[in-house]
Amino acid sequence: xxxxxxxxxxxxxxxxxxxxxxxxxxxxxxxxxxxxxxxxxxxxxxxxxxxxxxxxxxxxxxxxxxxxxxxxxxxxxxxxxxxxxxxxxxxxxxxxxxxxxxxxxxxxxxxxxxxxxxxxxxxxxxxxxxxxxxxxxxxxxxxxxxxxxxxxxxxxxxxxxxxxxxxxxxxxxxxxxxxxxxxxxxxxxxxxxxxxxxxxxxxxxxxxxxxx
Numbered sequence: 001x002x003x004x005x006x007x008x009x010x011x012x013x014x015x016x017x018x019x020x021x022x023x024x025x026x027x028x029x030x031x032x033x034x035x036x037x038x039x040x041x042x043x044x045x046x047x048x049x050x051x052x053x054x055x056x057x058x059x060x061x062x063x064x065x066x067x068x069x070x071x072x073x074x075x076x077x078x079x080x081x082x083x084x085x086x087x088x089x090x091x092x093x094x095x096x097x098x099x100x101x102x103x104x105x106x107x108x109x110x111x112x113x114x115x116x117x118x119x120x121x122x123x124x125x126x127x128x129x130x131x132x133x134x135x136x137x138x139x140x141x142x143x144x145x146x147x148x149x150x151x152x153x154x155x156x157x158x159x160x161x162x163x164x165x166x167x168x169x170x171x172x173x174x175x176x177x178x179x180x181x182x183x184x185x186x187x188x189x190x191x192x193x194x195x196x197x198x199x200x201x202x203x204x205x206x207x208x209x210x211x212x
Contacts, residue, residue: 063086
């Protein structure tokens with residue numbers, strides 16, 4: 001059974017502009033520190049609006065960190081990282097370095113401004129390398145292990161933005177977030193064949209006379 005707390009249901013859509021409320025996003029669990037949502041694009045969605053599951057922070061009302069699992073084909077889910085703040089005015093397309101300081105150490109990423117208030121980047125091993133991708137998985141596995149306590153995350157920036165600190169979760173919230181993230185991703189995999197069946201592998205159902 002999916003659980004939703006009284007915390008505000010804030011939805012940040014990857015590749016669709018951070019900060020916008022997405023009524024089509026399905027909350028799996030929303031805690032005090034982290035929440036889990038599934039996003040299925042509407043029929044008229046833009047091509048870069050992909051089905052995904054999102055593990056996002058609830059610590060602040062106007063900024064946050066998202067780990068996003070994007071369904072890129074019927075067989076593959078690609079992990080992404082998104083950091084956003086409503087106080088930013090970013091030069092769209094430009095890149096900057098951001099560090100996540102986790103139990104796995106300091107992980108540095110080059111993220112691009114997808115909008116004027118959102119930075120994104122893939123954490124797929126084909127993009128960031130197997131070692132860094134594995135370190136992200138290790139950090140998340142520790143953070144989402146309800147047997148462990150005090151697992152927090154810090155975010156540092158190359159510019160003038162002060163360091164962010166994401167506090168640890170309690171045992172119950174940790175268990176619920178982990179279970180619901182796994183459930184969301186499993187549900188997304190189960191829907192993949194139907195989402196990509198139309199249009200010879202294209203989720204939007206469009207066909208093309210050109211060979212791929």
